[in-house]
Amino acid sequence: MTDDSFSRRSRTVQALGRIDETTRAVVPPIHVATTYIRDPDNAYSSGYVYGRPDNATIREAQDVLAMLEDAHGGAMLFGSGMAAATAVFRALDPGDHVVAPKVMYWALRHWLAGEATRWGLRIDFVATEDPDALRAAVIPGETKLVWVESPANPLWSVTDIAQAARIAHDAGARLAIDSTCASPVHTRPLTLGADIVMHAATKILNGHSDVVAGALAFATQDAFTDRVAMIRKGEGAILGPFEAYLLIRGMRTLHLRAERQAASALALATRLQAHPDVAQVLYPGLPDHPGHAIAARQMENGFGFMLSIRVRGGVEAAIATAAQVKLWKRATSLGGVESLIEHRASIEGEGTPCPDDLLRLSTGIEDAEDLFADLDRALRAAQG
Missing domain, CATH: 3.40.640.10 (Type I PLP-dependent aspartate aminotransferase-like (Major domain))
Structure with a gap:
């Protein structure tokens, strides 16, 4: 041992x-x-x-x-x-x-x-x-x-x-x-x-x-x-x-994966904040997130691999964005080496507190630039 x-x-x-x-x-x-x-x-x-x-x-x-x-x-x-x-x-x-x-x-x-x-x-x-x-x-x-x-x-x-x-x-x-x-x-x-x-x-x-x-x-x-x-x-x-x-x-590879995924999630969240087709980015690693100060105090080695975006244009634009991705995979679950995207309100159904314009993103270990480019193209395509 x-x-x-x-x-x-x-x-x-x-x-x-x-x-x-x-x-x-x-x-x-x-x-x-x-x-x-x-x-x-x-x-x-x-x-x-x-x-x-x-x-x-x-x-x-x-x-x-x-x-x-x-x-x-x-x-x-x-x-x-x-x-x-x-x-x-x-x-x-x-x-x-x-x-x-x-x-x-x-x-x-x-x-x-x-x-x-x-x-x-x-x-x-x-x-x-x-x-x-x-x-x-x-x-x-x-x-x-x-x-x-x-x-x-x-x-x-x-x-x-x-x-x-x-x-x-x-x-x-x-x-x-x-x-x-x-x-x-x-x-x-x-x-x-x-x-x-x-x-x-x-x-x-x-x-x-x-x-x-x-x-x-x-x-x-x-x-x-x-x-x-x-x-x-x-x-x-x-x-x-x-x-x-x-x-x-x-x-055995948890530390390598988690730190890479958190770094990519932060990079994506930062860039998506400035995207014209994104109304809001939810990620505790962003300085304007309501829980950022607490997260910075009790989290280490990054702020996690999960983030959500609210898409301009509402539920139709959000679902259309998810339909357009190629590298991101439309699937339930999170935390794997592959990046996943999901229109969460569709899964949770009646009574969910999740906004219907929200897409949940689980960041994997692919190239962060590829992940952004794929999402950027899908967002623009969904807006017509």
Whole structure:
């Protein structure tokens, strides 16, 4: 294993530097067994019993993520980002009060407004980037979880994580951060006071659009984390070993990809601000973004790979722009090495806070000049 004195970048590149003792391979093997031999005394000295709650390849990937997030309570991998996120809410008790953002990942917001309330949670959606609104929404002794997404998909509002942690903790609540669009390269919420970090590991952690996975990282191990682990075990929500292996492969290049993608996103956002067919650019790296000062304080190595543009001419022009691109790909998801464009309001449907003239852009690792030229041509063509 690599020495803790080395940087997180170096330890991630080497997947913590573990060497397979049998073959001396530098790449960790994939362990696919579902069951394990008992000892003669009926114990399991290997530490493995059955594949549903545990797996050696999954442990390897969890350890890399725990190191990246400074997660002293460890990390857990799930079969999807939704499985990871909902496990946190399922670990609460019916009747508990939860505060969540008005603007957040739409699938989770839809689940919270539907299944979570049917199950018995009380959910209030507020502008978590507004500390006064957040403070007013939290009920001391009743609020058990404050859920924040920063930057928040798809408008990229920024919440002050340290301040949100103080507000949550003063009320006796935990703070969980969806940090999917920041990644550990740009933000480490646990070091800012958060209790739980969630990642849709499908996105930039893996980075190659070939794995569906989710992850949780914890500041401490306690009864709540144990309950989350029991939910993962009981509901069979653990990630598969092959997907865990691919996730390890993806994380080994995370720093290179994330920093390149953030640099390209900033270059695109800056140039698109001056584009005659763009009404507004939403990106926390721009100095005039409402959350820029907070982002500059709690983000490092760039401001992330996601941005949105509002197209002059409204919904028709926005959809037409997406139809004209060649290098950008019209597809859902984000964080991969390929750049994606999406008319987000069409996906989210009725009730979305997303403006209908908005295009969400996930910046990949292609040449930034090519990305701008392709988008510039599409914008001009859409205007006729």
